Amino acid sequence: MSDVGVLHPVRIRVAQVLALGPxxxxxxxxxxxxxxxxxxxxxxxxxxxxxxxxxxxxxKVRGAVEHTYELDEHAVQGAVPDPSALSPDDHERAVTAFVTGLMAQAHAYLEGAEDPVTEGLTYLSAHLWVDDDELALLRRRLRELIDPLAHAVPGPGRRQITLGVVAIPQPGDRS
Structure with missing residues (x-):
């Protein structure tokens, strides 16, 4: 695949349109x-x-096949069955799908948002210095927080949000 991982403006725009529906x-x-x-x-x-x-x-439309496209929700959610089996190029495609999907969802939401902050829009990037044990603890605690909510069902007073978390090791000292 050429152009791996590049968040090309046309691709982002296509994803933004598809975030509104197929x-x-x-x-x-x-x-x-x-x-x-x-x-x-x-x-x-x-x-x-x-x-x-x-x-x-x-x-079929006049002898040709017309396709209907939609965002792949599993890719957008970062649902990779076995991340350890992925090559670096595969990881780059998975991260690109994840980030593009988040951007598309944010665009679709902001199109009709009245008060994004009051409605709960949050975004944060933090650079942390961690050792392997601290990173494992962070992953475990995130799972402990997220897993019970991921299985919650719609009900009075509940609304659905998308939470995106990415941990990217930085190049450099890996000692």
Missing amino acids: RTGTQLRQALPDVPYSSLYRHLRWLLDAGVIRVAGER
């Missing part, structure tokens, strides 16, 4: 009229190969 290629062309036809389909192919989007349906 769209056919024709609907994507209408939503992105400034993007040339061949360029759009090249970026759709990249997003499909990277696992950011998937084909949600197909139908």
Whole structure:
């Protein structure tokens, strides 16, 4: 796959449109009229190969097959069954899918947000110095906080949020 991991503006825009719901290629062309036809389909192919989007349906239109595309929720959620089996390129595609999906969800939310802070919009990046034991403890505590809520069901007073957490080791001293 060429162009691995690059958050290309057209790909981000396609993901933003698909965050609003599934769209056919024709609907994507209408939503992105400034993007040339061949360029759009090249970026759709990249997003499909990277696992950011998937084909949600197909139908025959005048002898051709029209695809309906949607964000791949598993990729957007970072649901990788066995991360240890991934190559560095696979990890880059997975992170790209995850980040692109978060950006698309944020865009879809902000399109209609009245008061993002009061409604709960939060984003944070923190640079931490940790050893292996502290990192393992951080992962465990995040799981302890997130797992019970991940299995909660809709109900009065409850609303769904997307929580994205990424821990990226920084290049340099790995002693």
